Amino acid sequence: MNSVEFDQVSFGYEGAPIFDRVSFSVPTGEFLVVIGPNGGGKSTLLRLMLGLLSPSEGRINVLGKPPGKTSEVGYVPQDVEKSLSMPVTVRRVVSMGRLGARSGGNDSVDRAMDAMDLKPLSDRPVGSLSQGQRQRTLIARALASEPKLLLLDEPLASVDPDARKSVFDSLNDVAEGRTVVVVSHDYSIIPACASAVACVDRSVYYHDGGELTEKLFSKASGSCPVEIIGHGLPHRVLEEHRHG
Numbered sequence: 552m553n554s555v556e557f558d559q560v561s562f563g564y565e566g567a568p569i570f571d572r573v574s575f576s577v578p579t580g581e582f583l584v585v586i587g588p589n590g591g592g593k594s595t596l597l598r599l600m601l602g603l604l605s606p607s608e609g610r611i612n613v614l615g616k617p618p619g620k621t622s623e624v625g626y627v628p629q630d631v632e633k634s635l636s637m638p639v640t641v642r643r644v645v646s647m648g649r650l651g652a653r654s655g656g657n658d659s660v661d662r663a664m665d666a667m668d669l670k671p672l673s674d675r676p677v678g679s680l681s682q683g684q685r686q687r688t689l690i691a692r693a694l695a696s697e698p699k700l701l702l703l704d705e706p707l708a709s710v711d712p713d714a715r716k717s718v719f720d721s722l723n724d725v726a727e728g729r730t731v732v733v734v735s736h737d738y739s740i741i742p743a744c745a746s747a748v749a750c751v752d753r754s755v756y757y758h759d760g761g762e763l764t765e766k767l768f769s770k771a772s773g774s775c776p777v778e779i780i781g782h783g784l785p786h787r788v789l790e791e792h793r794h795g
């Protein structure tokens with residue numbers, strides 16, 4: 552069973568092609584980290600999954616439906632600062648994730664707050680939080696709708712290195728029982744969380760753990776992140792090589 556399927560998908564803004572007949576699928580339960588150079592098309596890929604953009608050719612399926620036709624997708628956008636400059640409490644922001652949801656109510660908000668360790672911060676104005684706490688608030692807002700698929704665009708962009716571990720731990724917790732797709736320029740999320748990596752550079756190169764090599768990363772980003780290879784991927788990632 553797949554949570555996301557791209558079948559021969561083409562897309563371009565105003566005619567300039569970004570993707571040309573791209574096919575891949577994200578199995579249910581995968582923690583997929585999407586990497587690649589600036590302008591490679593990572594955010595475009597998420598927008599296609601969300602149904603905010605439509606392919607010019609091909610077919611996309613998200614949780615068995617066309618994109619945008621299911622309420623079971625959670626989305627955490629970029630730009631934490633901009634999204635959370637409002638003078639409202641943490642609980643209020645998390646509750647906003649329930650807007651339009653039919654069931655669950657306060658229980659879902661409580662579960663999302665718990666999952667992100669936000670209970671002690673419940674009544675704090677979001678403007679007074681640290682970057683890591685703000686990021687956890689945005690993730691909790693997405694979780695409040697109890698999504699089966701969670702999409703995150705650069706969740707570490709404004710999180711300092713000390714707060715990163717707590718965001719990784721939180722993401723690993725929320726990944727239990729759902730599919731997660733994270734766009735990141737920060738490769739430290741790969742050994743911490745990933746079960747697969749998609750390199751997006753005007754195409755999509757989908758790799759699970761066994762294929763994560765230096766050669767692949769140099770192709771993906773134009774540089775060689777020797778340190779992530781050196782620090783070692785977790786064994787579960789290296790051993791899970793399903794493509795044979």
Ligand SMILES: Nc1ncnc2c1ncn2[C@@H]1O[C@H](COP(=O)(O)OP(=O)(O)OP(=O)(O)O)[C@@H](O)[C@H]1O
Nearest residue numbers: 564565569587588589590591592593594595596751
């Ligand atoms: N609304 C738009 N109209 C026209 N071109 C766009 C639009 N949005 C993005 N692009 C272009 O499409 C290409 C892919 O952009 P996208 O934002 O998907 O890349 P990205 O991999 O997320 O980049 P980054 O790592 O810099 O965030 C870029 O060349 C970008 O300039």
